[in-house]
Ligand code: HEM
């Protein structure tokens with residue numbers, strides 16, 4: 449790593465206490481990533497000033513009207529240059545997980561490798577409340593190649609904006625004795641039949657299908 453780690457006294461406080469800390473995770477990633485060093489710089493600044501410095505915008509891939517959540521820094525110097533340039537663009541790719549969230553460890557490793565190899569920050573959330581795998585932190589120019597690589601693995605972008613959103617199902621028939629139907633098949637069938645409304649937002653508001661195999665609704 450070329451870039452010197454920035455002092456983060458406020459973020460360091462969040463490593464105290466008995467629970468795992470996201471700051472420890474960010475620091476681990478920052479050892480090999482200038483982007484994460486600068487992300488921590490911006491976050492530390494927010495804790496000092498009690499201000500947020502991210503704005504949205506429009507970033508996407510060919511043929512899709514959603515699925516990428518753009519984040520641009522507003523933290524600039526007097527010459528309008530980003531103070532933390534490596535994290536000046538920190539977009540998120542929403543990728544639809546498999547129904548029931550079934551992964552093999554081999555697949556998870558491949559996802560991590562693809563994310564790093566295509567310019568991603570290394571930060572991944574399994575999963576956001578949207579139901580997507582959240583690949584967080586990539587520059588505008590790298591978005592299309594990263595999406596292409598995930599698409600090559602058989603994965604697709606999720607929903608964003610006024611559109612059909614990424615779906616979720618319980619683990620259901622794969623492992624649960626309470627299951628009343630094939631949740632994964634139902635999810636895939638319903639979503640694939642309406643996929644156009646996920647990728648090209650044209651609804652008045654977000655729209656979601658979620659699949660519980662029984663009234664326990666876990
Ligand atoms: C202390 C800092 C932050 C707080 C408290 C915060 C809070 C939240 C909350 C409550 C949600 C909704 C929960 C969810 O969807 O899982 C959310 C979603 C999101 N945030 Fe943040 N956020 C922070 C920093 C950031 C940063 C630094 C970025 C990117 C630069 C970011 C990008 C997003 C995105 C893309 C989503 C959508 C997640 C989804 O659809 O699941 N957030 N944030």
Ligand code: SF4
Nearest residue numbers: 618624661662665666
């Ligand atoms: S919602 Fe019902 S079928 Fe699905 S995992 Fe929970 S108990 Fe099992």
